[in-house]
Amino acid sequence: MHERLRIELIIERMAYKRAGRILEEAGMTGYTVIPALAGFGNGNRWSRDTDISSSSDMVIIISIGSEDRVHEALDEIRRLLGAHIGVVTTSPVSVLRPDRF
Amino acid sequence: MHERLRIELIIERMAYKRAGRILEEAGMTGYTVIPALAGFGNGNRWSRDTDISSSSDMVIIISIGSEDRVHEALDEIRRLLGAHIGVVTTSPVSVLRPDRF
Amino acid sequence: MHERLRIELIIERMAYKRAGRILEEAGMTGYTVIPALAGFGNGNRWSRDTDISSSSDMVIIISIGSEDRVHEALDEIRRLLGAHIGVVTTSPVSVLRPDRF
Amino acid sequence: MDVAISTLLSPIILFFVLGMGAALMRSQMSVPEAFSKGLAIYLMMAIGLKGGIEMSKNPLTGEVALVLLGAVVLSFSIPLIAFTFLSLTTKLDRTNAAATAAHYGSISIVTFVAASEAVQLSGLVSSGHLVAAAALMETPAIITALFLAHKGAGSDAQVAGSESGELIREVLLNASVVVLVGALAIGWIAGDEGTQKVQPFFTDMFQGVLCLFLLDMGLNAGRGLRQGWRQLEPATIGFGIYMPLVSAMIAAALCLVLGMNAGDTALLMTLAASASYIAVPAAMRLALPKATPSIYLTLSLGVTFPFNVTLGIPIYIAIAKLVAGEG
Amino acid sequence: MDVAISTLLSPIILFFVLGMGAALMRSQMSVPEAFSKGLAIYLMMAIGLKGGIEMSKNPLTGEVALVLLGAVVLSFSIPLIAFTFLSLTTKLDRTNAAATAAHYGSISIVTFVAASEAVQLSGLVSSGHLVAAAALMETPAIITALFLAHKGAGSDAQVAGSESGELIREVLLNASVVVLVGALAIGWIAGDEGTQKVQPFFTDMFQGVLCLFLLDMGLNAGRGLRQGWRQLEPATIGFGIYMPLVSAMIAAALCLVLGMNAGDTALLMTLAASASYIAVPAAMRLALPKATPSIYLTLSLGVTFPFNVTLGIPIYIAIAKLVAGEG
Amino acid sequence: MDVAISTLLSPIILFFVLGMGAALMRSQMSVPEAFSKGLAIYLMMAIGLKGGIEMSKNPLTGEVALVLLGAVVLSFSIPLIAFTFLSLTTKLDRTNAAATAAHYGSISIVTFVAASEAVQLSGLVSSGHLVAAAALMETPAIITALFLAHKGAGSDAQVAGSESGELIREVLLNASVVVLVGALAIGWIAGDEGTQKVQPFFTDMFQGVLCLFLLDMGLNAGRGLRQGWRQLEPATIGFGIYMPLVSAMIAAALCLVLGMNAGDTALLMTLAASASYIAVPAAMRLALPKATPSIYLTLSLGVTFPFNVTLGIPIYIAIAKLVAGEG
Numbered sequence A, B, C: 001m002h003e004r005l006r007i008e009l010i011i012e013r014m015a016y017k018r019a020g021r022i023l024e025e026a027g028m029t030g031y032t033v034i035p036a037l038a039g040f041g042n043g044n045r046w047s048r049d050t051d052i053s054s055s056s057d058m059v060i061i062i063s064i065g066s067e068d069r070v071h072e073a074l075d076e077i078r079r080l081l082g083a084h085i086g087v088v089t090t091s092p093v094s095v096l097r098p099d100r101f
Numbered sequence D, E, F: 001m002d003v004a005i006s007t008l009l010s011p012i013i014l015f016f017v018l019g020m021g022a023a024l025m026r027s028q029m030s031v032p033e034a035f036s037k038g039l040a041i042y043l044m045m046a047i048g049l050k051g052g053i054e055m056s057k058n059p060l061t062g063e064v065a066l067v068l069l070g071a072v073v074l075s076f077s078i079p080l081i082a083f084t085f086l087s088l089t090t091k092l093d094r095t096n097a098a099a100t101a102a103h104y105g106s107i108s109i110v111t112f113v114a115a116s117e118a119v120q121l122s123g124l125v126s127s128g129h130l131v132a133a134a135a136l137m138e139t140p141a142i143i144t145a146l147f148l149a150h151k152g153a154g155s156d157a158q159v160a161g162s163e164s165g166e167l168i169r170e171v172l173l174n175a176s177v178v179v180l181v182g183a184l185a186i187g188w189i190a191g192d193e194g195t196q197k198v199q200p201f202f203t204d205m206f207q208g209v210l211c212l213f214l215l216d217m218g219l220n221a222g223r224g225l226r227q228g229w230r231q232l233e234p235a236t237i238g239f240g241i242y243m244p245l246v247s248a249m250i251a252a253a254l255c256l257v258l259g260m261n262a263g264d265t266a267l268l269m270t271l272a273a274s275a276s277y278i279a280v281p282a283a284m285r286l287a288l289p290k291a292t293p294s295i296y297l298t299l300s301l302g303v304t305f306p307f308n309v310t311l312g313i314p315i316y317i318a319i320a321k322l323v324a325g326e327g
């Protein structure tokens, strides 16, 4: 097993393509987007099924990559989160096929 | 980057609002709920699309917060998991904007 | 809190039952499958809503277990990922009720 | 007999059988949850509207009020009987016995609809207020079951994170109750004329949508049965067959006393005999989280529902005719 | 007055009220997002087709072109007025005021449909090209709002990760515009005869599907209102009520100048008065991410939409009759 | 020719073109997956029922059996031809060539439906058992393809985690096969009379639902094409156009031998010419996971499907008339 970084970005749905482009440009080899169905933040609760506008919808973007690339991406993501609602975390993980990342 | 704790709670759908209230009361600043579509536990497999009652549906609640608050929440979550089906894990993560949590 | 391993397998939807069987056979006590709605890999972007064939759909399998069992599962998962599209990571987590895993 | 056979060979039942067969043969097909939940809301709107429109044609009489009261009493009391049977004949613990009993006191609206069709096919007539009875029977059984579960269990502490009122809201304002009661009221207010423009959607489409929904129910019931039957002792499975008959007979006795016609009798018997598989399971997860869903669901959806829509309904209709002297 | 009441008691409105009531009473029921998005696409296809078929029956005249041009001008200019009111009477910052203004310049297609029904019930006639007007009014308001938001704000740097053209695609090729304009063109090309076989689905079902959709909108509006109203000052809530009246009056003046008939006048007034709650919020998340969705949405969906479908439309129809001299 | 044009201008095709156009212009709109999967199940139920009802009107003769046998033979053999062409003219490896070949041996039910409409528009008649032929042609091609892929590839070890029987279940009991065959049987058992009450839903709505589904298919095809075409060499794209013509001609020869009428000939030609984009891709992910989905899908959904529904079908009908001597 080899060490890589896992970046997890909880971000509003309308902004996920912007986040994706940032990850692509930083050279991350891939990412996966999962839908959220509800949440809480800033004193407000939201739920996908009762927001016809989808404007409070969040998604989670998960991307595994080398430390360098993740840190390269983080600079731009910090800028993105200056405009859009979101939370970003990173954590070390072990991967099987290190050449993929 | 700053250290925070990430709590991940795999819990039955009908109970997620209870878990959410616990997190809110412990002072966590936010959480995000994602749907599961299938799973296995206790020798049984389930799948969302073939359970018309939704009673085996699970969701995953992810919440990032300071170590203190997470540990405060964990006490009540332990009680919650005495009644409801679920699994809880915590792990350290790095965050960008530490004041948010 | 006790230490366990969390395995996270991002894998194509059609293969998730195969992955599930591997985890079951390695003695993991449970796993949870969550749907992805979009992603990027190998230069291609995909999105669930515009792939009528579902053939680029991915899911994420999360399973918490003891280090031994996770490592036992990993051998077969490496074989699975020889055939199917996917990414696997493991990371240490703390759990509340260690006897469950 | 003829009616029984033509009921069994109606597309609705055949699609249920198709779904169940496919699931038992381990087909992986499924109907997306979001789609079938949407269809379920449609079905409840359509049933409620139809009942309300019919109720708007007749004044609400004292007899109607008595029937509705009788329905509520049935829902409150059937769980007591079911709980007794389960405690005496099965190894289910108190919580599981109570949770299961709640399902049998409440109702299955799809079973009700299948019975309405069969009643009509048999040349009997029925009235709109049976829909109101259905709506009223959703909930009382849950209250009895909670009482049964907690009696003697000492007072358990509140589940962590629970909020006062959440259970009551789930029980009184769940989707079935809101849509059924709401649509009933709307059908009543707007009447036949006021709903003319929505009838192509809610009336003409109804049977077809039901086919699609029953295909999905068959897939669900079959998959539940395949996975869950090992967890059920024979005595529990037996309960899933005889309990509907018991409940139906109690309802028949009530109908006899109230002097109801054969059509309405058959429908009230069916309501009593049917077991919930959507609203009550959800309430049980909140109120009795330690009860095991695979027990009550396999029983209600995998055993009792198929029994009712195939064999049960023709039996109830035959008995109803005798009871009402319309045989 | 009679018409006003029968509009208020139509199943469509009653289902909206049902949903709103359930949400305000904190029922947990909901319609799955995937299902209601599917219904929304259906509704837009049906509206577009209907408009296109009607347009295919008459030649496109200069008058029609003038009405369409007027509609575009309304959409461009209403945000200026809305922004002025908001800046003067509320504490909303420039960004939030501009984002909110965009919603009021754009339109709500469901409000438009409700008005079409009411217009018909009132015995007035309206023409297909008002659907084209609706489609044309979706977008211009967004442009005005961006201009208002950025004026004086200095030139902000591009949001990280944004791509040239993404905003324009979202604004010009969002689902409402694509489906509405596309179906309108298809209805126009295929005409009444060519669409005969699809009319059972798109015409006969329409009213019923609308009931289901409005039940969901009621749930959404109620939940939004319950959560969001604390964030709104009274002056902002007031804006959600008087702004539609202001816009409607401006539209009425335009209709008077153009000499439109009462039915078309009522519809254009409704378009002006209605506020977007799907297309514009999405565009705002991309273009003005710092604006607060709970402000503009609670206002548009929780305040203005219910006002329009209950009180607003009867008022607009009454005024339209006066303006067109058809009273 | 007239027929060709009125086919091209039918709402069904126009909505497909709308979706494809929107996707090529990079609109972000989409139909939720859960909703379009639900519609797909509806469409297969409707097609199956219709075929079954028609089959119930005539006895099953030896000729019908021969046609069905012929259809199975076509599905088994077309992949051999497709594989040969792909191996000779493109750079696809054995696995990708075999996987692609499977798609062309199997069928697209939406293409079949579009052809049924066009056949009817042309004044030709066709029989219900062509639906049975469609169901029978889903699967055999997959078997041939697996044989082609594994021949000479040595014996590969089992994929980790796979279970005996899972592939067979996927191939024989996938949603298309279950619903199509099941609904066919139900239509046959219940007959015209027994299905009367479900016909408003399954017959009257059919064309309209198809419009909505084809809008979604257009969005899918357009997006697939925009992303995938770079991965396809010209020779592969060419295959997507000429292969349907080749298959159609083989089917035409078979129909000539069997003495089928023009309508049935056109439909069997269309089945042969059409390529799968739902059932076979799923089977390929299980059976040949190393094949590249973007190759076979872009080809089948992005090239062959649009070709068939616009140009192909009119050509097949014209040839069918000649072959059957009904020109």
Ligand SMILES: Nc1ncnc2c1ncn2[C@@H]1O[C@H](COP(=O)(O)O)[C@@H](O)[C@H]1O
Pocket: A010, A036, A038, A039, A040, A041, A042, A044, A046, A058, A085, A086, A087, B028, B029, B030, B031, B032, B033, B062, B063, B064, B065, B101
């Ligand atoms: N600490 C957190 N942990 C997990 N998710 C969060 C957290 N804070 C915010 N979120 C998510 O982000 C959304 C917006 O949060 P906010 O920006 O605080 O309004 C919330 O509704 C949650 O879905």
Ligand SMILES: Nc1ncnc2c1ncn2[C@@H]1O[C@H](COP(=O)(O)O)[C@@H](O)[C@H]1O
Pocket: B010, B036, B038, B039, B040, B041, B042, B044, B046, B058, B085, B086, B087, C028, C029, C030, C031, C032, C033, C062, C063, C064, C065, C101
């Ligand atoms: N070790 C585990 N890792 C991940 N998910 C689990 C685990 N155990 C249980 N689950 C999830 O929790 C559900 C109920 O598990 P159980 O309480 O074991 O019946 C399962 O169906 C899974 O979705």
Ligand SMILES: Nc1ncnc2c1ncn2[C@@H]1O[C@H](COP(=O)(O)O)[C@@H](O)[C@H]1O
Pocket: A028, A029, A030, A031, A032, A033, A062, A063, A064, A065, A101, C010, C036, C038, C039, C040, C041, C042, C044, C046, C058, C085, C086, C087
């Ligand atoms: N580094 C990664 N991190 C997260 N998800 C990934 C990564 N690489 C690939 N994926 C997911 O796996 C899918 C297939 O990737 P690939 O095998 O690279 O074509 C992508 O569309 C993503 O959903």
Ligand code: NA
Pocket: D078, D103, D104, D105, D106, D107, D108, D247, D271, D272, D273, D274, D275, D276
């Ligand atoms: Na009952």
Ligand code: NA
Pocket: E078, E103, E104, E105, E106, E107, E108, E247, E271, E272, E273, E274, E275, E276
């Ligand atoms: Na407006």
Ligand code: NA
Pocket: F078, F103, F104, F105, F106, F107, F108, F247, F271, F272, F273, F274, F275, F276
């Ligand atoms: Na073919």
